[in-house]
Amino acid sequence: MAIPRSLQQHIRERAGRLCEYCHLPDTSTTLPFQIDHISAEKHAGLTILANLAYCCLHGNAIKGPNIARVDQETQEVVRLFHPRNDRLEEQRFDRLSSLRAHSHHERVTPSAEALRLGQRARPPPATLGNCIGLGYRGRLDSHTLGCHDGAALRRDQRLCPRCRPC
Amino acid sequence: MSPETMTAENSGTTILSRILEAHGSRFTPEAARSMLQLTFDQVDIDRMNALAEKNRHGMLTEAEQQELQSYLLVGHFLDLLHSKARLVLKQAAS
Numbered sequence: 001m002a003i004p005r006s007l008q009q010h011i012r013e014r015a016g017r018l019c020e021y022c023h024l025p026d027t028s029t030t031l032p033f034q035i036d037h038i039s040a041e042k043h044a045g046l047t048i049l050a051n052l053a054y055c056c057l058h059g060n061a062i063k064g065p066n067i068a069r070v071d072q073e074t075q076e077v078v079r080l081f082h083p084r085n086d087r088l089e090e091q092r093f094d095r096l097s098s099l100r101a102h103s104h105h106e107r108v109t110p111s112a113e114a115l116r117l118g119q120r121a122r123p124p125p126a127t128l129g130n131c132i133g134l135g136y137r138g139r140l141d142s143h144t145l146g147c148h149d150g151a152a153l154r155r156d157q158r159l160c161p162r163c164r165p166c
Numbered sequence: 167m168s169p170e171t172m173t174a175e176n177s178g179t180t181i182l183s184r185i186l187e188a189h190g191s192r193f194t195p196e197a198a199r200s201m202l203q204l205t206f207d208q209v210d211i212d213r214m215n216a217l218a219e220k221n222r223h224g225m226l227t228e229a230e231q232q233e234l235q236s237y238l239l240v241g242h243f244l245d246l247l248h249s250k251a252r253l254v255l256k257q258a259a260s
Contacts, residue, residue: 030205030248031241034218042223057218057241061234065224 003035003047011035015054020083021063024056031057038082040065053083179242186250195258198251204244210237 012033017026019033026033036055039045042065055063063080071078193201206214217234220226226234 028245028249029241030244031238032211032214032218034215034222037222040222040224057214058238060218060221061238064221064226 003052007049007052008035011049011052011054014049018054019056019059020053021055021059021081024058026054026056029056033057034060036060036063037065038084039067043067050084178239179246182243182246186246193251193254195255198254198258201247201251202255204247206241206244213237 012026018024019026020036034055034057036053036059037045037047038051038053041047045051066080068077068079070076214234214237217226217230217237220230221234
């Protein structure tokens with residue numbers, strides 16, 4: 001079902017022009033953002049505000065129409081992150097680093113992790129300055145490649161999560 | 167990183183990242199401004215949107231999945247290039 005342009009605009013503004021799964025700003029990428037059905041239409045998801053999310057193309061590619069996935073380590077079926085019901089955890093990126101270190105066979109991206117971390121958490125903290133630049137030297141995947149400079153920092157970080165080594 | 171340990175994670179994006187980290191700061195401000203002009207044509211944006219729409223319905227063929235991955239890869243390349251270019255311009259201005 002086509003989403004009216006006015007509704008798309010509303011969703012974009014509601015999200016603060018950030019991907020609702022990984023918080024990537026839409027101004028920091030050349031790839032077009034999408035309006036995603038959190039519960040896909042094939043799962044009877046409705047085209048209503050509560051079921052629509054602003055989503056980067058990486059998130060779209062990873063999520064597809066799915067609402068759950070199999071954890072590669074535990075083989076458990078894990079509910080995907082739900083932007084309306086779940087909040088991104090403050091220490092999410094610390095968790096991601098440790099998860100990333102053990103995920104040798106899986107493309108691990110902030111989007112993928114955010115999607116698979118279907119958990120309750122606190123809202124992100126206030127930002128404190130900007131990232132000093134490209135510094136990521138850990139395991140790189142296609143999503144964490146490099147710094148979209150100017151990325152907001154959390155607490156006393158000098159590098160944004162994308163630039164922080166694993 | 168030793169050559170022996172590089173193979174498993176030596177994806178195109180990783181290689182590109184290393185090149186830009188090593189040499190990206192040598193761009194001139196003029197070159198950086200030119201790089202910021204590089205972006206997708208509307209035809210490609212429309213195609214990406216179409217692929218994303220099909221992906222939302224789980225209807226991508228294998229070839230289309232490859233195509234979407236190719237767009238993502240090129241997008242990363244451009245984003246990284248733009249990121250470096252903005253840093254060069256920021257440093258030149260300060």
